[in-house]
Amino acid sequence: MSTLSPTMKSSAEYTGGGRRRVMGVVFLALAAAIWLLFARTTQGEMVTTFTLNPGGSQANFPNLEFITLPVLQAIAFVCALLGGYQLVRGFGTRTNAILGLVAALFIFAFLSWVASGTSLNLAGLLRATLIRAVPITLGALSGILCERAGVVNIAIEGMMLTGAMVAAIFGSLYGLWVGLLAGVLAGALLAVVHAIFSIKYKTDQIVSGTVINIFSIGMSSFISAKYLAANRQLNNPGIFPDIQIPGLAEIPFIGPILFSHNVFFFSMLLFLALLHFGLFFTRWGLRLRSVGEHPKAADTLGINVFKTRYMAVILGGMMAGFGGAYFTLGSVGRFDDVMTAGRGFIGLAAMIFGNWNPFGAFGAGLLFGFADMLAARLAILGVRVASEFLLMAPYIATMIVLAGVVGRGQAPAADGQPYEKEGH
Template identity: 45%
Template sequence: MSVPTVSTAGLMPAGGAEPGDVAVIRSWKAPIGLAIFAALYGLLLLLAPRGGDTAFRLSTEADAIQLPELVVPVALTTWVCFVLLVLLAAASAYFVRSSARTPLWIIIVYLIVLVLGFLTWAASGATIPVVGLLAGTIALAVPLIYGALGGVIGERAGVVNIAIEGQLLAGAFSAAVVASITRQPLLGLIAAAVAGVLVAFVLAAFAIKYVVDQVIVGVVLNVLVIGLTSFLYSQVLQPNAALLNTPPRFDRIPIPLLSEIPVIGPVLFRQTIVVYLMYVAVALVYFGMFHTRWGLRLRAVGEHPQAADTVGIKVNATRFWNVLLAGAIAGIGGTVFTIGAAIPFNKEMTGGVGFIALAAVIFGQWDPIKATLAALLFGFASSLQNTLNIIGSPVPSEFMLMLPYLVTIFVVAGVVGKSRAPAADGKPYVKG
């Protein structure tokens, strides 16, 4: 990210400025946010101290290589984590003072230390299944990642894709029906992509062709898809559930050798084809967006459509086809809710995941890799909530339900800083 600069004229004492000097605008948002959350963590340790040990189980019974459990003393570990958090917040302040921004590695290490300290405190006297926690993170993050990729493509092209929720829901519905009838999950996957394209087609037609407000179109599409799928579920799927709403699921495909790597093997390489497609999609979207002609044109029509038009790029056609591509990717993400887990379709089963995916797009600063990491963060928060409920953590259940959203606030308030959308995002282009 480029560092914003301003002229030093009027900002320095007389005779102290040289021609061409610039003053760096420093943002103290990150160090202040890190310091606040370190203080809150320390307050938790003071008000609710816990003793004993916490165990971290690093292997499953199916693993060829069995790792011993890692047992740590709660009091010592939590306070060591607190000291590290304070030092990292101070390091962030030092870097902001000297170079105007906090390095990404400080944020990553801070999050790891904070999670380790909180887990150690919350699971005192119990055992954390690390592999299960991470596997749950992947499972919960997959639809978010597909939705976020669709959002990144659409917004990089200049079209705000509020309809991610509708595309995910349409994909889940179509995958369940087609896979139930044909007993072929792969055909359900294709149907989900087609359903996502159809929703995106309506968005593109109204937003690009008829220049309707993109946010309003997206909201209306979400309501339309929710109403349509709910009606079809009540009137068609429920009376014929055995034929139309008993989807098969994709089998897990362990990758030889890779699936036997301790910890990460069971998490990343004992997955279904939907997850493996996600890995490929993230890599292709990133490479294509920043290293191919397609990506250059995509970014050009989202940043400066007039300039793109002058060099011969068909702005509206480029936007239209990329919105359809985004819809296909988001539609595939909807398969996770049905054929991804052999779950029958139900009303509004996506539960607002599309809106969290849209938040991941913004947190990820419209970058495929960063948006994927943001989606994984949301997935981890939700998986952590489930894990702590299972082991009987003393943390109130109401707080656990809030946890994914508290993580969201943490990321916005203390980590991400200011995000700049593509310059022409949400702005229709009318030639001439």
């Protein structure tokens, strides 16, 4: 790999001068954007109101109210200070944390600007962000499982779509939990195909993923047009109800945002923790990662490369199937053609953005979910920003990350390479 990319940056460069300056300029640009786009267009006496109770909550929490302009100016000033310091001295290893802080400040400034002269339900926005992050994160976890073991999976989208459809049909016939299980198994089945193609037949993994994507889009639309359109009872599974965590759900503001969700949200958190622990703190995870980094070395040490990869890909497929079931059983309550609408690919982006780490992917999922949620709501709020540009943000951000501007990700070294056992 290294021979192919002479421009690949070493780790010294990762915290070196070029990156320091680029990040400084980024911070300053965000400060300037807050000043020019938001502060300059806000009248002096306008008041921002954030409602802190999500809809339907009985707890009474006071609204957050402030005069918009000075807050915007203060945020712009802080960002500019951080940018200046980064440019001159640099935050070193804490750069990423500061980047997160600046991004959060920028988002807060943006929301304050949107809500100036009117009110915005901040708690509702946060809750919606978490919900929108669920399928993206599950998709990313699917990608992490596969790619950490060295198998590229661009079929997350297709697996999710099939999972969504199968879950809807079985959910309608036999109940929600059977539907969920069927969705997971459908994802696993496609993953078996992907695994056989890319591990046994050593087909190019992108081609194999493309096959599964074309097949899933075609098959789900075919079945939908042939059966689901005519038989409503096959496509009416209902959705999982929200679970209130006793005690915690009553906490004002935080409770309804964090502790009142359906099974998909809590499962996602569980999978997140399990995968993180499994990958980095168990022998299972060490073996899985070694197969993705250096399969030959792993083989020499007696790890069964093929078996490990099969297991990882199938688990990844189950994760994608679970994420697909979210669409029908956790969100919409029926299957629509091509309803995943590229969420699988955003999950792939979140995986890269999160540097192939579960929690990084979750962070990216939150960010992308936020953009997704805002784009859906801005039209309702009547804001002067075209929602299309917000929806573009995750893709552009991913390309920037991939280009190494904001720090280079570390893909597993043997990602995408079929393993050929010697002596065969």
